[in-house]
Amino acid sequence: MTAAHFPLPVPNLDNQEFFDKCREHQLVLRRCRDCGRFSHPPRPNCPNCASDNLEWVESKGTGTVYSFTITRQPVSRALEGRLPWAVVEVELAEGVHLISNLVDCEPEEIEIGIVTVVFEEVNAEITLPKFKRAS
Amino acid sequence: MDSLKDQAAIVGIGETVYNRDSGRTELSMAVEAAKRAIADAGLEPKDIDGMVKFTADSTPQEELAACLGIPYLRYYGELGPLGGAACGLVIQAAMAVSRGMANNVVVYRSVNGRSGQRYGSGVVTTRRGEGNSAFTEPYGLLVPGQSSALRARRHMHDFGTTERHLGAVAVALRKHACLNPRAIMYGRPITMEDYLNSKMFFDPLRIFDCALEADGANAFVVTSVERATNKHRPVYIMSAAQALPAAGRGHGHSWDDSGASWLTPGLFGNAGVTPDDIDVIGFYDHFSPVIITKLEDYGFCKRGEGGPFVAEGHIELGGDKPVNTSGGHLSEAYLQGMNQIIEVVRQLRGESPAQVENAELGLVDSGDGAGALILRR
Numbered sequence: 373m374t375a376a377h378f379p380l381p382v383p384n385l386d387n388q389e390f391f392d393k394c395r396e397h398q399l400v401l402r403r404c405r406d407c408g409r410f411s412h413p414p415r416p417n418c419p420n421c422a423s424d425n426l427e428w429v430e431s432k433g434t435g436t437v438y439s440f441t442i443t444r445q446p447v448s449r450a451l452e453g454r455l456p457w458a459v460v461e462v463e464l465a466e467g468v469h470l471i472s473n474l475v476d477c478e479p480e481e482i483e484i485g486i487v488t489v490v491f492e493e494v495n496a497e498i499t500l501p502k503f504k505r506a507s
Numbered sequence: 508m509d510s511l512k513d514q515a516a517i518v519g520i521g522e523t524v525y526n527r528d529s530g531r532t533e534l535s536m537a538v539e540a541a542k543r544a545i546a547d548a549g550l551e552p553k554d555i556d557g558m559v560k561f562t563a564d565s566t567p568q569e570e571l572a573a574c575l576g577i578p579y580l581r582y583y584g585e586l587g588p589l590g591g592a593a594c595g596l597v598i599q600a601a602m603a604v605s606r607g608m609a610n611n612v613v614v615y616r617s618v619n620g621r622s623g624q625r626y627g628s629g630v631v632t633t634r635r636g637e638g639n640s641a642f643t644e645p646y647g648l649l650v651p652g653q654s655s656a657l658r659a660r661r662h663m664h665d666f667g668t669t670e671r672h673l674g675a676v677a678v679a680l681r682k683h684a685c686l687n688p689r690a691i692m693y694g695r696p697i698t699m700e701d702y703l704n705s706k707m708f709f710d711p712l713r714i715f716d717c718a719l720e721a722d723g724a725n726a727f728v729v730t731s732v733e734r735a736t737n738k739h740r741p742v743y744i745m746s747a748a749q750a751l752p753a754a755g756r757g758h759g760h761s762w763d764d765s766g767a768s769w770l771t772p773g774l775f776g777n778a779g780v781t782p783d784d785i786d787v788i789g790f791y792d793h794f795s796p797v798i799i800t801k802l803e804d805y806g807f808c809k810r811g812e813g814g815p816f817v818a819e820g821h822i823e824l825g826g827d828k829p830v831n832t833s834g835g836h837l838s839e840a841y842l843q844g845m846n847q848i849i850e851v852v853r854q855l856r857g858e859s860p861a862q863v864e865n866a867e868l869g870l871v872d873s874g875d876g877a878g879a880l881i882l883r884r
Contacts, residue, residue: 379644447708471642
């Protein structure tokens with residue numbers, strides 16, 4: 373299943389690298405060279421110390437489901453025909469949180485537990501990081 | 508005069524009916540609400556020389572002024588971005604009247620929120636994949652209820668909050684609405700069983716956990732403490748605070764990082780009162796779990812104990828911390844926090860159909876604690 377009915381990312385100069393690396397099946401995060409903190413979404417400055425001395429670092433790609441919600445009513449036109457729809461909030465090992473989907477399980481099977489990143493190629497331009505349960 | 512303490516008062520309130528299909532323009536409803544508020548204050552439209560509005564509101568100040576026969580405004584302003592502006596607008600108005608920028612300022616909100624664009628559908632909030640929505644919307648995180656559900660699920664995980672705790676909020680507010688003929692849900696009580704059997708929308712949130720999108724308008728008049736006389740039945744702004752937490756920094760949320768958590772020390776500190784002193788509360792309740800977390804944020808109970816607190820009945824009329832005695836957004840109407848301010852004013856005047864006996868101090872807030880006020884009679 374693709375996410376074609378949902379808005380697709382419109383990359384900008386601050387986050388283009390994130391999406392470029394997704395096409396290469398790498399999940400990258402912003403890390404501050406001054407204070408060492410990871411941050412997300414990508415911004416031009418570190419939200420911890422305001423430094424603009426940032427680097428891109430590949431994530432280990434593992435984390436845990438921090439929370440999730442299952443939408444069961446067609447509250448938005450984009451959700452029509454796709455219910456129930458599960459959205460997960462993943463806490464990566466690096467400490468940052470991503471919104472995503474789990475690809476390998478039914479909404480009813482989701483629980484707060486360990487996951488690893490996988491990549492879903494939506495089109496030539498956009499590949500999205502998603503997650504599957506750790507085996 | 509370093510804080511807003513006791514510098515200004517709310518002296519008139521006005522509302523249209525709240526319903527699901529007004530059949531009117533937002534402008535015409537805004538005019539009705541403003542006229543009612545001005546008359547309730549014992550003033551004439553010509554006495555109004557300031558207006559402040561929600562950025563999201565479609566009614567410009569100059570159109571409202573025209574429809575009220577006001578030739579020009581000395582002061583005008585607005586606050587965005589979406590729903591959480593009401594208390595911040597009171598702060599703008601209070602600053603204007605206390606510094607002589609205006610004598611009487613109308614704060615208003617008018618929205619066809621059910622028959623027109625529905626906030627709950629995401630059409631108002633979507634950013635179509637631009638900016639940081641590039642990291643949320645492609646995954647189908649599209650409407651406000653889903654975000655509230657993510658927080659609610661984690662609160663359940665961290666603190667043992669249950670669906671019955673959420674249900675206790677919904678049932679309590681419905682009880683209040685059934686005392687309030689203006690409430691859309693007047694005459695439609697629900698039980699805990701009704702709640703548990705109701706439609707799941709954003710699991711773990713059910714339909715009864717969601718704000719009641721509505722059509723309607725309301726307004727009130729803010730004036731300086733010198734101009735407020737007993738004839739106006741003034742309700743004084745004892746303390747006022749805003750808080751805009753930095754955008755998500757990628758480390759999830761701390762339960763102590765809401766606007767309400769940030770502004771609480773200043774809000775109570777400037778007033779010189781404590782949560783124990785508050786007699787009635789008006790929380791911006793776009794979804795029921797925020798009432799649980801706000802009770803914790805503002806110090807009415809300890810962090811993590813909001814669920815048991817609501818289940819014990821504290822927030823119901825007759826409890827020691829009655830919340831949203833008009834029914835709130837869940838059961839009166841979703842007018843973006845304005846109706847909570849109006850209801851607390853009514854309580855402090857002793858005029859609520861769900862009157863809290865001898866209410867002297869009230870707390871109201873907007874958004875996730877984007878702004879808050881302590882009001883006194």
